[in-house]
Structure formats: structure tokens, C-alpha cells
Amino acid sequence: MRPAISAILALLLGASAAVAQTCPPAPDHSEALDALIEEARAAETEARGQALSNKMWELWADAPDEPAQAILDRGMARRSGWDLAGALADFNRLIAYCPDYAEGYNQRAFVNFLRQDYAAAVVDLERTLDLSPRHVAAISGLALTLMALGRTDEARETLARALALNPWIPERGLAAPGGPLAPVGREL
Template sequence: MRILGILTLLSGPALAAGCPQLPDYSPELRNLIEQADRAPDVRAGRVVSDAMWKVWLRAPDEVAQGILDTGLRRRDAYDFLGAIGEFDRLVTYCPDYAEGYNQRAYIHFLNGEYAAALTNLDMALNLQPLHVAAQTGRALTLMHMGRISEARAQLLIAVENNPWLPEAGLLAKDAPLGPQGSDI
């Protein structure tokens, strides 16, 4: 009992209370996907892409936002071990928040741990199927694993949801995920 009390004190009272229920971001994301499809140029497309990121990075409460922000700062400082620790805390605290898994996947990807990245991306997409960044990350991970046809299929879905993704270039002729063979 004493250890449980110490762990609760170390993790803070807010973490002991638990993560609130997440709002359904799907309608907002569907609207942004429609805006991306209608965007007339790259500049407008990037504005919509940035708006999508603002949705995904909107944590369900202040505690989760603090953990996410700390993890992002650690990631940006190349403190990948510290970042993984923060994202582990985030998915423990908010197991239904897709961005915790997406960010943890990104660290695994950067470390060349593609199987772990794929597991986390699958979790993120299970929670938020319209997470275009996780779709793109999954495509890149599959590509690095040599699973080219799966990577191409996944990236086609991501590009359908946001045609302004820089990774869309990977689908061009002679690109790593481009068409195979020759058209007759």
C-alpha cells in the first residue's frame, strides 16, 4: 500500500485522476479533408495541413497537453529516450488519445525500430482512422520494412485524404512507391 501511495505522489494527483473522455474529432477532420481536396494551390493546402496538425496535437486536458508538449520538446532536442518516456506516460494516462501512439511511433521510426513504429501507428489509426499523419507514417514505415505494395496502398489513402502531403512525391513514376512496370 505504501508503494502505491508513493507512486501516486510521484506521478502527481492529476495523473491519478485519469484522462477525460476524448471528444470525437472525426467531423472536424472530415471537414479539413474536404478543405484539402478543394484547396486551389500548395499554399492553401499547407494551411489545411497545419489545421489538421492542430487537431491531432490538441490533448484532452492540461495534464495530457503538458506531457505531450514535454515529449515534443525532448524529441526536438534529439532526447529520444526522454521523449519515449513522455509518450509512454501519455499513452498510459490517455490510452484513447491517438497522438500519443503516433508520436511514440515517430521516435521508434527515427531509431530504426520499424516493427515498434508500425505497432504504434496501427494503434493510433485504430483510435483515429482519419489521422493522415499516422497514415503517412505507416506508409513510410512499411516502405522501410520493404513492404512496398502495402506502403503504396497506405500512402494512396493518405494522399486521398490530403493531396498536399510532401510524401505524395513518393508515388511518382520512378519514385520508391511509384507505379511498377510499364503501362501499355
């Protein structure tokens, strides 16, 4: 009997090793992102700025491999359908598999923001920015989260950082004159 148990254990361990993959490094899109940021800063129209912002999203949402991409895509679809529990489970799975992939944390932060778990969102956004310091969407997401926490001065500074990278982000209206994150001294 013992050899049979050993054989079964060996098969199970071998199968586990085959299933347990290691996430490869995330694609390095830093040069392309830098170019898009420079183009966005120079864009003269909202349409052009939005097109460049969409291209930035394509880079951030380019997962390290097919399994990670499938988890990311499913989680984003669940989030869009307001299945926040399912989306959170997917992003937890993505982070466990690819702990150095910034977008996993950014997407989990978005779900936590929607769930109004702002403290958890801040932690994930900070991790996103540790991994991808020029992730404009994460910076603006952090500004929104800080604003929700009542940390208005920090939110204002953070949004200004995002706008310095991409003046066309949707949240730019918050920093417009009269907006809740308008620069101090510039109110109407």
C-alpha cells in the same frame, strides 16, 4: 503505534488517489477534421493544402486535458531536440495516462521510427489508426515505416490511402512518377 501506521497509510492512499487522475476522453474533432479533409482535397495550391494540413495537426495535437497536453508538448519538444529517450519516456507516460488518445501512439511511433525500431512503430501506428482512422499523418507515417521495412507494395497502398485524404502531404513525392512508391505501371 498501529493507529499511527493506519493514519499514515490512509494519508498516503488518499494522496495517491488525488494524484492519480483519470484521463478524460479526447476531444471529438471528427466533424472539423472531415471538413479539413474535404477542403484539402479541393485545394488548388500547395500553400492552401499546407495550411489545411497544419490545421489538421492542431486538431490531432489537442490533448484531452492540461496534464496530457503538457506531457505531449514536452515529448514533442524532446523529440525535436533529438532527446529520443526522453521523448519515448514522455509518450509512454502519455499512453499510460490516456490510452485512448491517438496522438500519444502516433508520436511514440515517430520516435520509434527515428530510432529505426520499425516494428514498434507499426504497432503504434496501427493503434493510432484504430483510434483515429482518418489520421492522415499516421497513415503516411505507416507508409514510410512499411517502406523502411521493405514492404513496398503495402507502403504504396498505404500512401495512396493517405493521398486520397490529403493530396498535399509532404510524402506525395514518393508516389510521383519515378518515385519509390509510384503506382505500378506508371514509372518513367
